[in-house]
Amino acid sequence: MPTSQTPTTIEQPEKKRRQVRPRSERRQQLIDATIRCIAAHGLSATTMQLVTREAGLSLGIANLHFRSKENLLTETLRHVTREYNEGLLGILANDSPPSLAATLEQLLDFQLSRGVTQRQKMAVWFAYYGEAGARPVYQTICSASDRLAARKTEALFEAIISDGQYRDRDARQLATGYLALIDGLWLSLLVAPRDLNKARAKAVARAYLQQAFPKHIA
Amino acid sequence: MPTSQTPTTIEQPEKKRRQVRPRSERRQQLIDATIRCIAAHGLSATTMQLVTREAGLSLGIANLHFRSKENLLTETLRHVTREYNEGLLGILANDSPPSLAATLEQLLDFQLSRGVTQRQKMAVWFAYYGEAGARPVYQTICSASDRLAARKTEALFEAIISDGQYRDRDARQLATGYLALIDGLWLSLLVAPRDLNKARAKAVARAYLQQAFPKHIA
DNA sequence: TCATTAAATGAATGTTTGTTCATTCATACT
DNA sequence: AGTATGAATGAACAAACATTCATTTAATGA
Structure with missing residues (x-):
């Protein structure tokens, strides 16, 4: 026909x-x-x-x-990074946040939901991380993004610690740990999708936050 | 002269x-x-x-x-992976372990000490991870190694939970979280060595274990 | 000492790569 | 309708690449 x-x-x-x-x-x-x-x-x-x-x-x-392939690759990394940062700032730099607990939940959702699209992004992310040790440009872009995420997360955790009057908690250390955990979970999702799905990854990350801030997450 | x-x-x-x-x-x-x-x-x-x-x-x-470059690269990944697994099994498959607490401490030391050598290994590790999504051979080698580490860590955590009579602890979930945390810390050490050093990374990982098993780690 | 064996070499090969640029042609303006 | 502009094209090119293999030479045994 x-x-x-x-x-x-x-x-x-x-x-x-x-x-x-x-x-x-x-x-x-x-x-x-x-x-x-x-x-x-x-x-x-x-x-x-x-x-x-x-x-x-x-x-x-x-x-x-x-201008060149190198430039295309750099701009691609910059694009993926910017996209992620904008999503993150949309949650963490919100001028009128609903509540600290809700913000925490939103952060978790943002970092560990999103369908197939995000899977492609993860692959890109780690491909560049793998070369970052050798290419200063990649390292600069990646670490600038990481630093921003670290600062914002730390600020959120500080507010939560203050709000919940938690004792013996170091916001910086908890933020470093949380972000490393998220990176590690992403890596597992990418490399061993058979052993870990998004639901379980989210449960693991939530457990971390629950240990840290039991009054602020269910 | x-x-x-x-x-x-x-x-x-x-x-x-x-x-x-x-x-x-x-x-x-x-x-x-x-x-x-x-x-x-x-x-x-x-x-x-x-x-x-x-x-x-x-x-x-x-x-x-x-035979070929591809083969050399595959064998290199296999070598790095085997080396790591042997070190891990030396601790976790020890027939006469000193004590569960000491084993936990050894595990932490093994994963986050070691000088410059380990830094080179990390770069290799993540370079392959970055390509793993596209190359089934790399994925197979990496995920087989990960699975072994996961099984052994889980077994250790189970023994600790039983020994310490901890309540509401899921060994599998804690192991997944701990290994992801270690991966994430390695990544940070590689990409942003200015923001994180080995001592702080170790403190972060130790804090995770302390939250999980307070009776088994100082 | 000489003959034999196979590891090691690196010039040569064919393929793949990023980049260039003369040419084509869609678009907008007169 | 006619013309000017520059975006888009892809054949052509030089550089870089993995791989091959004739040749060299260290090591071994007769």
Whole structure:
């Protein structure tokens, strides 16, 4: 049941009309394709051919909108990082927070829910972490993001400690531990999805928070 | 003040006498060089040239003793993993353990001490984790190792819970959390060594264990 | 001392890679 | 309708790559 759209031409295989689109849109398109490629093939197997084909565009376009491959990869990391930070700040830098307990719950939900999308992001995240030891640019971007998350989490924990009048609790240490735990759980979800699912990961993280702040989480 | 060692030849630049060595020794030499290269340049920038030069050997030798680059990389991951597992089993599969409390302390020491060497190993570890999503071989090796660590840690925690008659403690959940915490701390040590040192990381991990098993750790 | 064996070498090979740029053509303005 | 602009294309290119293999040479035994 062929649905010929142009009966005049004899089966020209996918003529693919050329489109002109604004720079920002093309950049986003290429970054999205890069994320999918890294998740599917790994960072070291991500080539310009693969990325541009995945984006449905021509080979030369990535060098037109980003100067080089290195730049495209850096911008991709920056994008994923910024996205995560914005989500985090939406919860932790809220000017009118509902309550400390609710904020804690939101944080947990944010870090350990989200469907398949987040799974792709995790793959990207750790691909760059793996190279961070060797590439100062990656290290700078990653550690700047980590530091922000650490500061904000620490501030939240300090407020909770003060509010609950908890004794013998160090906000900085608890924040370091909590964020490390979340990273570790993400890693397990990525590498051994058979042994750990999101529900159990969330239960583990919640248990940590319950030990720390029993009055603020159910 | 030139210290000519061979005055008979006119400054032959490093003649480098060829040596014949057993296969196992060459393999180890190449694996060690691979580890150093990955730590210094990252997995994607680790070439055969770099590895063989780092080992002080010729270009073709890696393909002689390992069949291919892919095989060399796989064997390197296997080596690092095996080394870690042996250290872990030395503590957790000890037939005559000193005491549960001492075993816990040993575990903590093992996972968060060790000088520069371990730092190189961490870089390797995470470089492979980053690619694990795309390469089934890496995923298999990593998750098999993780599963072993999980089983042994869980068994230890079960014994401790029983011994201390702790209530409302789930050994599996605590083990998952503890190992994720250790992974996360390693990651922080690797990516943001300025924000976290080994002493603080150890304090964080110890705090987790203290919350879980207060009678078994100081 | 010489012959034999196989480990070690590195120049050569074919493939893959990021990047360039002359050409094409969609779009907007006159 | 005609023209100017620059986004998009992909063939072509040089550099880098893993791998091969003819040659060299250390080690061994006769």
